Amino acid sequence: MAQVRIFTDSTSDLPEELLQRYQIEVVPLYVIFEDQSYLDRVDIHAEQLFDFVAHTGKLPKTAAPSPGDFERAFAPFIEADEDIVFIGLSSELSSTIQNARIAAESFPDGRIRVIDSRNLSTGIGVLVVKAAQAALEGRSPSEIQAIVTSFIDKIEVSFIIDTLEYLHKGGRCSSVQAFFGSLLKIRPIVQVIQGAMQLTDKIRGKREKALNQLLQNALAFKDDMDTDFMFITHAQAHDEAAYVKEQFELHTNVKNVFLSETGCVVSSHCGPHTLGIVFAKK
Incomplete structure (x- = not known):
């Protein structure tokens, strides 16, 4: 039986300790300063963002990962016979979920489940850790999806x-x-x-x-x-x-x-x- 790999995006704000403990994969959003684009939590962190705002008086823009970004992130795990559950930033706030769903269509049916957290920051993180705990217990993708869905409104x-x-x-x-x-x-x-x-x-x-x-x-x-x-x-x-x-x-x-x-x-x-x-x- 295939293992289940839990994915999230960088807005889940999970500490590295938990990402490592549960082997959670993170797809970063983009942070755009004028004509420069950076990967959130990879190329740039909040302290640098605050410095930019203080010096320019402007906010950077942010952008969702593209469907291609998601495809590249998902592919090695599908090829390794792991199913994927992705839990991302609320669709009210970003096109992240939409783009993850587009990417999922490039893979065999049922291999990737995309869940709209309806949340942000560690509100997503709570759901991600719940999913990762269930994956470690050997739960199936459908069982993990049901567990996560049951917590969204809580x-x-x-x-x-x-x-x-x-x-x-x-x-x-x-x-x-x-x-x-x-x-x-x-x-x-x-x-x-x-x-x-x-x-x-x-x-x-x-x-x-x-x-x-x-x-x-x-x-x-x-x-x-x-x-x-x-x-x-x-x-x-x-x-x-x-x-x-x-x-x-x-x-x-x-x-x-x-x-x-x-x-x-x-x-x-x-x-x-x-x-x-x-x-x-x-």
Whole structure:
């Protein structure tokens, strides 16, 4: 019986430790600075993106892998008689899923299953790790697909954003909103709802207040959390991420609280000092 290889894209923001542990393959998105194109998490990382924005005042563009990129990534594993389950960035946000499906049509029916995560960052990562655990248990592609699909609507993703600058540059809030947000020190909380990013809270005042609100919002689900693992995902917020990790270890029964850093795609939308709490509900 063929083995099952789990694939994802670079927006899943999974730490290298987990990619290696579960032998997960990653297809990178593109980050485009003016006339230069880079592979996310391969040629460029979030810190370099933030430097570019600081120096130019412009956001880079991002682009999905092409169908050809996916074909080249998938082919060696199909030739090695491994089936593939790919879990990627929400189709509400990118053509990544569409291009993976086009590529899958180039291979024999049933060998590649493409799953729309309806999520981003480690919201995808939770599904990918669930799939990888099932693959290690010897589950079939159809069983893995069913497990992943059953969790899609149970993923909770919320981020605190330190500045409205990146949302403004990306066209997600107006100049007036950005100006008054800066003036009033408004710190947005963003959630993933129905596959898209939505502003759900606007906390006025010190960052500690917004961070505490984010933490309390998540801890309200503590009795309903899947206790296998969760993620604290951040962009240049190491100390706060360590603090939030400690709080979940103290106040919940989650066995593994993993820290991860955002790649360029999430970073280009949210900016530096973003911090997210990501978990699955039972």
